[in-house]
Amino acid sequence: MNIGVLLKQVPDTETKVRINGDASGIEEGDIKWIVNPYDEFAVEEALKLNAALGEGEVVIFSLGRPKTVEAARTALAMGAHRAVILDDDGYLGSDAYGAASALAKAIEGEDIGLVFAGKVAIDDQNFQAPQIVAAKLEWPHVTNVNAFDHEGDTALVKRDVGGGTAEQVRVALPAVLTCDKGLNTPRYASLPGIMKAKRKPVKNLSPSDLGVEDDVGADNAKVVLSDYTMPPARPAGRILEGELADQIKELVGLLRTEAKVI
Amino acid sequence: MSDILVFCETAGGEAKSSARELLGKAKELADGGDVTAVLLGADVSGDGLGDWGADKVVTVSHDALASYVPGAYAAALSQVVEDASPDVVLGSASGLGKDLLPRAAALLETGVGADVVDLREGDDGIEGVRPLYAGKCLATVQVTSEPRFFSVRPNSFNIEDIEAGDGDVEEFEADLEDDYGYEVVEVTKTGGDKPDLTEADRIISGGRSLKSAENFKIFDEISDLLGAAVGASRAAVDADYCPHSMQVGQTGKTVNPSLYIACGISGAIQHLAGMRTSRVIVAINKDPDAPIFQHSTYGIVADLFEAVPMLTEELKGFLAD
Numbered sequence: 001m002n003i004g005v006l007l008k009q010v011p012d013t014e015t016k017v018r019i020n021g022d023a024s025g026i027e028e029g030d031i032k033w034i035v036n037p038y039d040e041f042a043v044e045e046a047l048k049l050n051a052a053l054g055e056g057e058v059v060i061f062s063l064g065r066p067k068t069v070e071a072a073r074t075a076l077a078m079g080a081h082r083a084v085i086l087d088d089d090g091y092l093g094s095d096a097y098g099a100a101s102a103l104a105k106a107i108e109g110e111d112i113g114l115v116f117a118g119k120v121a122i123d124d125q126n127f128q129a130p131q132i133v134a135a136k137l138e139w140p141h142v143t144n145v146n147a148f149d150h151e152g153d154t155a156l157v158k159r160d161v162g163g164g165t166a167e168q169v170r171v172a173l174p175a176v177l178t179c180d181k182g183l184n185t186p187r188y189a190s191l192p193g194i195m196k197a198k199r200k201p202v203k204n205l206s207p208s209d210l211g212v213e214d215d216v217g218a219d220n221a222k223v224v225l226s227d228y229t230m231p232p233a234r235p236a237g238r239i240l241e242g243e244l245a246d247q248i249k250e251l252v253g254l255l256r257t258e259a260k261v262i
Numbered sequence: 263m264s265d266i267l268v269f270c271e272t273a274g275g276e277a278k279s280s281a282r283e284l285l286g287k288a289k290e291l292a293d294g295g296d297v298t299a300v301l302l303g304a305d306v307s308g309d310g311l312g313d314w315g316a317d318k319v320v321t322v323s324h325d326a327l328a329s330y331v332p333g334a335y336a337a338a339l340s341q342v343v344e345d346a347s348p349d350v351v352l353g354s355a356s357g358l359g360k361d362l363l364p365r366a367a368a369l370l371e372t373g374v375g376a377d378v379v380d381l382r383e384g385d386d387g388i389e390g391v392r393p394l395y396a397g398k399c400l401a402t403v404q405v406t407s408e409p410r411f412f413s414v415r416p417n418s419f420n421i422e423d424i425e426a427g428d429g430d431v432e433e434f435e436a437d438l439e440d441d442y443g444y445e446v447v448e449v450t451k452t453g454g455d456k457p458d459l460t461e462a463d464r465i466i467s468g469g470r471s472l473k474s475a476e477n478f479k480i481f482d483e484i485s486d487l488l489g490a491a492v493g494a495s496r497a498a499v500d501a502d503y504c505p506h507s508m509q510v511g512q513t514g515k516t517v518n519p520s521l522y523i524a525c526g527i528s529g530a531i532q533h534l535a536g537m538r539t540s541r542v543i544v545a546i547n548k549d550p551d552a553p554i555f556q557h558s559t560y561g562i563v564a565d566l567f568e569a570v571p572m573l574t575e576e577l578k579g580f581l582a583d
Contacts, residue, residue: 013512013532017398026399037513096364097373122512124394126376128364131332135368140333140443143361146506156447160507161330162357163458163491166450172443181506181513222373222407229400231393231538239550239561247562248572251544252580254560259542261464261521262488262581 001053001113003046005080006103006130007062008036009071010123019228026228035071038118040186041179046116047079048184049150057081059110063091063099069202076197077189083202084110090207093218100132101215106205107137112174114155119144119178134176142171146182264388265295267346267409269339269353269363270311272303280461282314284352284414286421289315291381291388295349297427300342302335304328312429319431320346326438329449330358333442336365341436343370348409350388352381355413356461367411374411375403379418379518379539388412396512396535415539416461417518452505457491459510464521465540467493467510468503471526471548471566475503480567481525484574487581493517493537495527511536525566529554546570 011017012032020027035043046058060075062068063086072083084106091102107115117130127143134141147158159167160180171177189197207213214220240247255262266288270281281299288297299316301308304327308319320342326334339362343351351367353359355377367374378390379400390403390412405411459465466481466488481492494504496511510517512532522540526547527533534557537543545558548565555561562569 011395013396013535015395015398016531017395019399026395095373096376097368097371100368122396124376125396125516127360128374128376131361131364132368134332135336135365141361141365142332142444144357160357162460162507164452164456164507166452167446168448168450170445170447175443181509222405223375224404224406225392225394225401226404227402228394231397231400234538234543234557234559237543237545237555237558237561239555239563244562244564244569245572247564248569248576251560251562251573252576255521255542255544256580259521259559261542262577 001056002111003050003056003058004107004110004112004115005039005042005046005058005060005075006115006117006133007039007043007060007071007075008118008121009033009062009064009068010036010121013122019230023228024226033067033070035074036118036121038120038122038179038181041181041183042116042118043075043078043080044184044186045148045179047187052150059084059112061103061106062086063094063103072202073197074189076200077193078187079193082200085202085204087204088206090213091216093221094216095221095223096126096128097132097222098216098220100129101136102207102210102212103129104133104136105210105212107133114173115176117176117178119180130176130178137174137176139174139176140171141176141178142169143178144180145177146180148177148183263293263295264291264349265298266292266350266352267298267300267343267348269351269359270299270301271354271356271358272301272306275303275306277301277308277311280354280356280416283417283419283421284354285311285314285316286424287381287414287419288352289424289427291383293383298346298348300339302327302338308431310429312427315424315427316429317427319429320434321431322434322436324436324438326440326442329446331442331444331446332361332365333444334438335362336369337438338436339366340369342434343409345434351409351411353413355415357458359413363411363413372407372409372411373405374413375405376413377415378403378412379415381412381414393539396516396532397538398535415518417463417520456485457489459491459493459508459515459517462491462517463519464488464490465493465510465517465519466490466523466525467495467527468498468525469495469527470497470501472498472503478503480570484570484577487574487577495530495533524554524558525570527554528552529557
């Protein structure tokens with residue numbers, strides 16, 4: 001069974017965001033790009049399963065800006081076999097629906113039996129593409145997976161549903177699973193791995209290769225972002241003074257009478 | 263004027279209280295259009311939602327909807343939306359909402375403006391405002407396909423009085439399959455009866471200065487008193503004091519409570535990103551130079567092991583009055 005991984009390149013979490021001149025996005029000049037942290041769990045789980053199966057390939061799928069090939073190479077250096085990248089001007093400005101439609105088509109072309117993705121990309125925090133890929137492929141999806149067992153044509157997974165509740169789900173394969181922290185500890189790329197990655201196959205597919213010209217690109221985006229602004233500055237806070245016991249009394253009073261939150 | 267459909271999550275067959283915020287905002291935005299509440303489940307009741315502004319209530323009761331199965335819920339919701347053909351569909355950006363809405367919208371080939379913290383009537387109809395890069399900036403989000411789906415970050419709106427609607431309940435027969443390849447085998451409660459962080463109205467969080475998993479018990483009583491969820495910084499999670507499900511920040515949960523109490527948290531940019539939209543932030547930290555103080559409404563420079571028990575006692579007396 002071939003295992004697919006959805007990979008996205010995102011600005012490092014340390015990035016200080018600055019709005020660009022026409023407020024249509026952020027300044028990308030000095031940004032350091034990293035593989036979306038949750039996607040590393042997806043790569044690791046795919047590699048572990050591939051090793052356990054002893055057959056098939058781990059195929060990376062990534063759509064994005066020209067540097068997306070670097071993210072793919074990182075995953076190849078970790079041990080993935082090959083990559084399909086969607087790097088073409090025609091994809092620029094795609095929304096989640098467009099990107100997911102193209103990724104689903106690319107997955108269809110590679111005989112994939114299971115797809116792992118990160119639970120969310122930490123840049124736009126859209127939390128959408130994997131579910132849309134699953135909808136397009138008519139596969140089930142499970143989000144926020146933190147434990148995975150492969151059992152023949154199904155998988156038994158655990159997921160956090162919030163509020164201190166966890167679920168165990170049996171999902172039929174093929175499926176799209178989105179990975180949460182706790183699933184595994186991603187390996188580092190070894191030096192030989194990095195050398196080998198340079199010779200691993202990377203295939204680039206354009207919108208017309210995939211037949212998704214009517215779904216991708218800014219002109220077809222159903223969701224449009226504009227008018228980027230910095231968040232309003234919070235009014236200067238107040239540091240309470242005096243004996244701690246008095247500060248605590250004052251705080252409770254302020255929370256009731258001034259802030260009205262208790 | 264817009265017709266707005268609101269997907270209401272349920273607990274025990276009835277709409278969760280989070281639906282009130284969405285219905286109240288929908289009523290305001292509809293400006294005379296119809297507000298329709300939709301409830302999905304094995305056996306759901308839509309009675310009383312007129313009080314929260316619903317003009318109509320559509321219930322779908324079906325065995326396939328007994329627990330949350332994404333394929334089944336997406337099919338049912340998309341069928342209701344297709345039948346009602348509203349201008350806008352709203353749902354909560356809760357764990358369930360973020361899982362479901364993209365899939366349901368994809369079946370209708372429309373888009374979702376995700377995780378909006380504001381909704382307003384723009385030049386081209388209803389649009390949203392959403393945080394990006396974990397709240398480091400904001401952008402206007404427009405959905406150009408119909409209907410416009412938006413998921414709304416919990417606690418974004420301060421809803422006071424809502425103009426009541428008729429609340430007429432109508433059962434919808436969804437065409438669902440028996441098997442969506444997704445079976446919930448077991449549900450386990452791990453964290454007691456605390457509210458979900460992403461939906462919580464009050465949160466108390468601890469950082470690495472808590473020094474151990476055991477010490478997080480310092481929050482047990484105060485969180486019960488306040489009905490608060492307990493969160494943690496990444497440092498505390500990485501040190502194994504807490505599970506990742508409690509992590510607030512860019513690589514954890516994004517929260518939006520009216521009260522956030524940060525204890526022994528220095529305020530790294532990634533943590534601030536996850537909680538900066540909190541209405542009131544209280545910081546307790548013994549380091550007067552901790553960046554968290556620049557972002558907090560009220561700051562107390564003190565050791566949390568002294569301050570938290572005192573605050574607990576003070577609140578106990580106060581809330582008893």
